[in-house]
Amino acid sequence: METLFIQRDAAQRAPGKSPHALVGVVASGNLEVLLERVLDGVRCEVHVKTPAAGFGEVWRAVIEDFIERHAPGGLRISINDCGARPDTVSLRLAQGVRLMTMEASE
Amino acid sequence: MKNALVPSRTGSWYEATARERISGLLDAGTFHEFLGPTARAVSPHLALFDLPEAFDDGIIVGRGKLQGRAVLVAAQEGRFMGGTFGEVHGAKLVGLLRYARDHHAEATSPRAVLLLLDTGGVRLQEANVGELAVSEIIRALVEARAAGVAVIALVGGRAGAFGGGGILAACCSRVVISEQGRTSVSGPEVIETNMGAEEFDSLDRPLVWRTTGGKTRRLLGGAGAYAADRIESFRAAALALLDGGIPAFDLATLAREQARLAERLEKFGACQDAPEIWQRMRLADAARIADLADEDFNQIAQAQPEANHDAR
Secondary structure, three states: OEEEEEEEEOOOEOOOOOOEEEEOOOOOOEEEEEEEEOOOOOEEEEEEEEOOOOOHHHHHHHHHHHHHHHOOEOEEEEEEEEOOOHHHHHHHHHHHHHHOOOOOEO | OOEOOOOOOOOOOOOOOHHHHHHHHOOOOOOEEEOOHHHOOOOOOHHHHOOOOOOOOOEEEEEEEEOOEEEEEEEEOOOOHHHOEOHHHHHHHHHHHHHHHHHOOOOOOOOEEEEEEOEOOEOHHHHHHHHHHHHHHHHHHHHHHHOOOEEEEEEOOOOOEOOHHHHHHHHOOEEEEEOOOEEOOOOHHHHHHHHOOOOOOOOOHHHHHHHHEHHHHHHHOOOOEEEOOOHHHHHHHHHHHHHOOOOOOOHHHHHHHHHHHHHHHHHHOOOOOHHHHHHHOOOOOHHHHHHOOHHHHHHHHHHOOHHHOOOO
16 A cells, blocks of 8 residues: 655635535545545645555646645545546545535534 | 535435435435544554555444434445445444444434445455454344334345345344345355355346345345335335334244244245246236336235235
């Protein structure tokens, strides 16, 4: 299992009020993304655990692109990967940020 | 813990994730998760095998409302390691059932547990602790029922309810199943591996469904309700079962079930395949059961005494 940690400042705080959200499933070719609104300011942290070793550069490119496009400031994002392709990773990250803007249920 | 849930896009129970099923099953905005993903209660064993973990260990437990009634709910994610029972996964379900057992008598407490089973059984990487987890769940389930709690299994996911999951379904007060759902103990591949393809050909999908599938289970009475493969259909079936009254869990109920099982064995024990059973039951559409639409099938099932005497 390879672990990666990527940290960047986003352009702004992530929209919405949901304290956390989970999207995706740990299944072959898929991944789960846990987003938590726990960081100060516009910092964004992404923690990745992946069984596919040696793809650090691709992960970095996908995540930097995501932070630039979606401005997920204040979010700590934790990923359990199960061999997802880069486009699936981008999709799940975008879904996650959108879910953080939805009303949380009690 | 507050939790935003994504609704299912297709509405299909089979296609939905465990969280999507809960989202569509319960009243909107009522789900409250216990030990959710931010608690990171992950398996302590999978890392030893260099396998990926899930933040909820493949099961979501919590409370919510079903048409205003307080209920407890557990949903297995069949796509994470086949929905298997690991140590943490099992402990979450044991905790939920013990909570039901201990708190059902209070005025606002849940008196029903909905088990959204989607599992191949024990997680083999966790071996003995997985087996122990299933044993503890069965005990907790039986204790909850004995205390007067209704425990309803909902089966219609990709993994079905096999191994310990099949035993658990059989221990429930009632079972709801869809055509896609399957319940049994040994899965088709397991039987084939141990007994040979002549005994059971796991690649023969019609055979697999004729033997373990939802329509067969419903007609034999192993499932008390049949749902279309829609989340709203499972919701309606669960509600109807709760409204229709739950059998007492006592010696008399068990003795009646034992007598019905003995009678079933005597009547159908020599049958080689499910259609032979339908013929002996004198079903009008015995040869076409697999092809019947959900509504037509439901009418036939509801008219069959054998299908409604609730022996697993």
